[in-house]
Amino acid sequence: MRHSQTLIPTLKEVPNDAEIKSHQLLVRGGYIRQTASGVYSFLPLGQKVLKNVEKIVREEMEKAGAVEMLMPALQPSDLWKETGRWYNFGSELMRLNDRHEREFALGATHEEVITSLIRDEVKSYKRLPLSLYQIQTKFRDEKRPRFGLLRGREFVMKDAYTFHDSNESLDEAYDKMFQAYSNIFKRCGLNFRAVIADSGAMGGKDTHEFMVLSDIGEDIIAYSDSSDFAANIEMAPVLDNYQQSEEHMQAKELVDTPNYKSMEEVSQFLSLPLEKGIKSLLFKIDDQYVLVLARGDHEINDIKLKNIYNATNIELASEEETKEILGADVGSIGPIDVKNVDVIADYALKYMRNAYCGANQDDKHFVNVNPDKDFHVSDYHDVRFIQEGDISPDGNGTIQFAKGIEVGHVFKLGQFYAEKLGASYLDEQGKQQTMTMGCYGIGISRTLAAIVEQYHDDNGITWPASITPYQAHIVTINIKNEEQNSVSEQLYKQLQGQGISVLYDDRKERPGVKFADSDLIGLPVRLTVGKRANEGYVECKIRATGEQFDIHVSEVNEKIASILK
Ligand code: ATP
Ligand code: MG
Numbered sequence: 059m060r061h062s063q064t065l066i067p068t069l070k071e072v073p074n075d076a077e078i079k080s081h082q083l084l085v086r087g088g089y090i091r092q093t094a095s096g097v098y099s100f101l102p103l104g105q106k107v108l109k110n111v112e113k114i115v116r117e118e119m120e121k122a123g124a125v126e127m128l129m130p131a132l133q134p135s136d137l138w139k140e141t142g143r144w145y146n147f148g149s150e151l152m153r154l155n156d157r158h159e160r161e162f163a164l165g166a167t168h169e170e171v172i173t174s175l176i177r178d179e180v181k182s183y184k185r186l187p188l189s190l191y192q193i194q195t196k197f198r199d200e201k202r203p204r205f206g207l208l209r210g211r212e213f214v215m216k217d218a219y220t221f222h223d224s225n226e227s228l229d230e231a232y233d234k235m236f237q238a239y240s241n242i243f244k245r246c247g248l249n250f251r252a253v254i255a256d257s258g259a260m261g262g263k264d265t266h267e268f269m270v271l272s273d274i275g276e277d278i279i280a281y282s283d284s285s286d287f288a289a290n291i292e293m294a295p296v297l298d299n300y301q302q303s304e305e306h307m308q309a310k311e312l313v314d315t316p317n318y319k320s321m322e323e324v325s326q327f328l329s330l331p332l333e334k335g336i337k338s339l340l341f342k343i344d345d346q347y348v349l350v351l352a353r354g355d356h357e358i359n360d361i362k363l364k365n366i367y368n369a370t371n372i373e374l375a376s377e378e379e380t381k382e383i384l385g386a387d388v389g390s391i392g393p394i395d396v397k398n399v400d401v402i403a404d405y406a407l408k409y410m411r412n413a414y415c416g417a418n419q420d421d422k423h424f425v426n427v428n429p430d431k432d433f434h435v436s437d438y439h440d441v442r443f444i445q446e447g448d449i450s451p452d453g454n455g456t457i458q459f460a461k462g463i464e465v466g467h468v469f470k471l472g473q474f475y476a477e478k479l480g481a482s483y484l485d486e487q488g489k490q491q492t493m494t495m496g497c498y499g500i501g502i503s504r505t506l507a508a509i510v511e512q513y514h515d516d517n518g519i520t521w522p523a524s525i526t527p528y529q530a531h532i533v534t535i536n537i538k539n540e541e542q543n544s545v546s547e548q549l550y551k552q553l554q555g556q557g558i559s560v561l562y563d564d565r566k567e568r569p570g571v572k573f574a575d576s577d578l579i580g581l582p583v584r585l586t587v588g589k590r591a592n593e594g595y596v597e598c599k600i601r602a603t604g605e606q607f608d609i610h611v612s613e614v615n616e617k618i619a620s621i622l623k
Contacts, residue, residue, distance in 0.1 A: 059528065061563045064102050067091075068575045078274050080510035081206030083519050087578045096203025096211030098503075103579065106527035108214065111502050111509075112193055114245045114524065115216050122238040124189040124218050129171045131195060135161035137170040141478040152197045152211075164197035169475045169497060172219045176493070177481040183223045186483060186493070187231060191218035193502060205274070207507035208463065214502040221476075222494040223483065232264060232470055235498045239268050239466050242500065246509055247522030251462065253279050254289035256361055257469070265469045268500075269462025270508040279462045280444045284455030291459070292361045294444040295451045296405070303411040308426040310394075315423045319389025321354045324423060328414060331355075336407065336415035336427065338392045340375040340384060340399070343367045347375060347383055351393055351403035351435070353410065356442040366402075366439050384418050392416035393433040394424060403435045404442050465505045471495040513602075519580030520602045523622045528561040530618055531581040533572045535588035537564060545591040549611055556615045577601070583618050 066088035075092075076082040084090045089104035100108055116126065138144035138151070144163070152164040165171070172190065180188065196215045203211045220231040236252065243250045248270050255267040267290060269279055281288035289295075318327045325332045335354025340347060343363060352358050364372045377388055383399060384391045392415035393401050407413075407429045414425045429435060448457045476482070476493040485491045506525075513520045523529070530553055534546040550562045561581060563572050569588075576584050586597040590608065598614070599606045600621060609617055 059102075059561050061561060061565050066101070066103055066575075066579070068578055070574075076206065078205050078208070078511070079514050080208065080507040083510055083514055083578070083580075084206060084507065087519055087580065090207065094211075096200060096209070098207065098210060098212075103527045107506055107521075107525055108502065110525045110527070111246060111505055112214075112216075114242055115193065115500060115502065118238040118242045118245075119191050119216070119218065121241075122189070122234045124191045124220075124235075124238075126192060127190050128192050128194060129165070129168050129175075131165045131197065133163050133165050133168075133171055135163060137174055137479075138163055140174075141170055141475060143170070150198045150200065152199050165194070166196055166198045167215075167497075167499070168192070168194075168217055169219070169471070169495075170479070173475045173479045173481050173495070176221055177476075177479055180221065180481075180493075181483055183483050183485050183491075186221055186223045187227045188221045189218065189231060190220075191216060191498075205507070207503045210503065213504065216500040216502055218498040220496040220498075221481070222496075223485065223491065225494060228470055228494050228496050232468060232496055235468050235496070236266065239468060239498070239500070243268055243270070243465065243505075245524050246505060247513065247524060248465075248505075248509060249512060250465070251279055251281060251288040251460075253281075253462070254293050255467070256290060256293050263470050263472060265467070267462075267464045268466035268468075270465050270505075270512065271460050272463050272508065272511045273461055274511065275461035275463045277462045277464060279460050280457050281460060282450035282452065282455040283458050285450060285452055287450050287452045287454065289444075289451075291443060292359065294457070296440050296442055296444050297449055297451055297453070298405040298408075298438075298440065299449055300406050300409040302409045305411040307428045307431060308412050310424050310427045310432050312417055313423055313425055314421060315390070316421050318421075319387070324389075324414070325354065328423070328425065330414055330425070334410070334413050336392065336410070336413050336429075338416055340380045340388075340391060341372060342375050342379070343372050344369045347379070347399045349384075349391070349393060349396055349399050349401045350441060351401065351407055351415075352442050353404065353406040356404060356406060356445070358404075358441055359443045362439070362441050366441070386416065386418045386420050390416040390420050390422060391418055392424065392427075393435070394418065394427065396433070400436050401434065402437045402439055402441065403429065405438050405440055406442070407435065408438055463504070463508045463511070464501075465508050466498075466500040468498045469496065471497050514580070517574075518578035521580050521582060523582055526581055527579075528559045528581050529583065529622055530558055530560045531576050531579070531584045532560055532562045533569075533576055533584060533586045534562075534564060535569045535572075535586065537566055539591070542587050542591045545594070545596070545611065546587045549585060549587065549596065549614065552611070553615065553618070556619075558615065558618055583621055585614065 068088045069086045090098045193216045222228045250270045255265045257265045278291040280294040318324045332354040337352045412426045481493045584599040598609045
């Protein structure tokens with residue numbers, strides 16, 4: 059492609075609203091332009107890289123046995139009402155009316171459309187399993203669209219859906235998709251982890267998120283330093299594996315803690331370490347109050363509490379409720395002599411001796427408190443967040459934290475949608491059965507941005523060979539120089555003839571401008587045609603490493619092929 063014939067509007071300045079590198083570089087490199095908040099145009103270079111990601115996704119989907127189709131973005135509200143999501147998806151769902159005042163949504167996801175389609179078209183077990191996917195524009199009215207392509211309101215997603223007559227069949231499809239996702243993100247050159255995720259309210263079970271490791275990620279991943287264990291921090295289990303304190307149990311004693319409220323303040327005032335403290339928090343779990351205990355240096359994880367109680371709602375009791383139920387301010391509550399509420403504790407408490415805790419009297423604590431001797435615990439559970447340095451839940455290695463960008467999500471949906479929408483089939487005995495489903499998403503445009511987050515330097519993007527919009531960049535120093543011009547033209551044809559894709563900077567610009575643009579755009583190999591054109595030599599520069607050398611035109615093809623490998 060000749061630069062003079064395409065549209066690559068590069069910018070010297072960093073756009074004001076672009077906080078992160080991928081957003082800055084994709085705008086500056088002339089890949090994308092914002093049309094409205096969270097809504098982007100993909101310019102010719104942007105479209106090329108997007109297509110390259112899609113190509114990898116398509117190849118791996120087909121390999122996993124999924125078949126491509128295309129569903130409408132415009133979806134009637136009736137379908138969303140059947141699953142109830144018209145009411146509980148919230149304002150993220152873009153809604154509109156047609157000229158007859160009929161309600162529609164712009165597809166944020168396609169469970170409703172595909173399940174109703176399969177309900178109508180598939181009636182027998184003989185047609186199952188079925189695995190279908192599409193690559194399509196999705197709409198979500200995100201509260202905070204930001205970070206360019208990472209969180210848009212209109213974005214490109216690959217979504218796949220599988221339909222089954224048994225859980226075993228779903229498990230098999232899930233494993234295949236999981237493998238396909240690993241292949242996809244590997245081929246995109248990404249450093250990523252598949253992490254155990256929360257299945258949330260939709261009643262599914264297994265679910266994994268694929269996270270690209272990055273400091274700008276919004277999720278925290280807990281991973282083992284010596285195995286492949288990785289989980290979203292909310293989900294990582296903590297092993298019941300603590301050292302039993304050997305201290306001799308002493309008699310509990312009431313002490314004054316005037317105005318010292320937080321664990322840290324009390325610990326300092328009593329000159330006792332945080333890990334000798336018992337943290338007590340009163341929760342309201344659905345309609346029940348529960349006093350939850352953890353060690354002072356640990357944080358209580360309410361998602362775990364929610365799962366223990368199989369609850370829909372969980373929140374901290376208010377200050378007023380706490381005072382009414384336990385008779386003291388939030389900073390002075392504890393488990394001793396508590397009668398009217400359930401008390402549960404983290405496993406770590408079983409191993410504590412001579413601890414301190416709130417006394418359920420304002421400004422007072424107990425010291426030398428011993429669980430099970432001084433107070434009753436109805437159940438011990440894993441209720442805390444995992445921490446860096448904890449033993450990995452699989453027993454191998456220690457836990458470290460990293461931040462991640464969620465680029466993909468695989469999910470065993472179970473029968474939620476099939477039940478709501480009545481997707482059933484006749485089994486071998488002619489009995490009506492509900493289908494079992496899985497769903498699998500990849501943010502294609504988000505993946506593109508995640509690649510740039512991992513592939514850039516101070517001067518611009520450094521595309522991996524699998525994604526780059528063109529493989530080589532020809533830069534002619536002086537287009538008016540006869541010799542340079544003809545060598546450039548010859549090189550352009552020669553490379554294209556060998557199937558190497560080329561961007562040819564044939565503009566009448568100063569060399570400095572062309573070099574800066576070339577670094578910014580970030581193609582893997584640059585061939586500069588300059589002074590030595592008359593000898594048939596050009597300068598070859600490898601973008602990612604900065605390595606630079608002269609090479610004869612006759613050897614260029616072979617060299618590029620080896621670099622791109
Ligand atoms: P997030 O927690 O980041 O909002 P999500 O859990 O809502 O993501 P899914 O509903 O699982 O996302 O959608 C599948 C994939 O689509 C995600 O893994 C992500 O890569 C992508 N995605 C979701 N929301 C956006 C968005 N606003 N902009 C770009 N990509 C998105
Ligand atoms: Mg979301």
